[in-house]
Amino acid sequence: MKRFEGKVAIVTGAGGGIGSAIARRLSSEGAFVIVTDVNVEAATQVASDIRSEGGNATVISADLSRKDACFSLVEQAFGLHNRVNILVNNAGINRRGNLLSLSDEDWDISFTVNLDSMFHLCRAVLPHMIVAGGGAIVNTASQWGLYPAPNHIAYNTTKAAVAAFTQNLARDYAPDKIRVNAVCPGEIHTPMLEAGVKRSGRTIADLDRLVPFGRIGKPEEVAALVAFLASDEAAFMCGSLVEVTGAQAVA
Template sequence: MKELAGQTILVTGASGGIGADISDSRSCADLKSKVMNRQGRIDILANNAGINRRGNLLALTEDDWHASFAVNLNSMFYLCRAVIPHMIEAGGGAIVNTASQWGLYPAPNHIAYNATKAAVASFTQNLARDYAPHKIRVNAVCPGEIHTPMLEAGVMRAGKTIADRRWCADMKSNAFRPLMLSVMPA
């Protein structure tokens, strides 16, 4: 991590720091301004905030659908739009967007989450192509399941436990089994 020493990284989805409603464009612009005022620059933007509203097309509410897009995708649009002009002026930067394996290989009964994370992958590819000439690297990570309170709550709602491998088999088709891994956050 020596290469990150002295750099300013704006991370969303963290448990502390500057509070902001990242689903609101003005709040994202204000967040960027607060970080710039405190640090003088933003070298890296890590878009990591996310929510998972469980349900298939007929079970999911419109509010759940809109909330999923607001947090999982729109927030990235707002923050990238706020930060990229600064990165261009600074001569470059890096953006890391958190997508999901479920954006590439959708899990059942998670239509909003799956759709938003697929959109994040496409959004990231577009930004990477558009801003590479400005020396802005844009990448996505597509993690599998991470043992977080959000995952634990979903598993408990299903009446299962993380250790219940049968639950994993029920949730995933055979195509997912090679990918089936639940990891602990650092």
């Protein structure tokens, strides 16, 4: 029996590095995956890869910076499957800058995409999970939300808020058997990290040297943790912030 046989999972940011690995992992273990991203082309490619591997995936494009899009995504998922067992809030953006160099717009959009989207999506999905007698929510925070790296005040603050949001939601809805946890990845090799490396003038090899384990992480290594937290094997995990960093404490 696969861990997610018969379960429906929404994965946001599923066109990206970590999100696509999560979508593939959940699908490989039996889930019906809703692959959602603002980048329709990327999401379509991921869903098509999943299907060619024998999995079940549907694309729903959504710009999660819009509240109505968050609610519509959940409604469409229910229209298709009549249930959502797992919500993975993974979509995110990373705007660089310190307090004085960051624009107002970068501060606002960071909160809109990284935090408000999960607020709206959780509000849309939670009533259904409560009626169903339980569910699992996994949020993607970051080690930078726990130990801030320099020059990323907006990103780091949103990720600290994601950690706090996760613990609050877990505390309030544990009696309803909704398990809410967050993963806090370190440096993971994805398009977001590639863009950051380019901006900073560093190389992947430079980042590898910063990690005590000797290399940066792979999206699949985050996906394995997300799958565990979403599964019944993590039945007593609720409100946990789990780091996956190769022992790197601060970037």
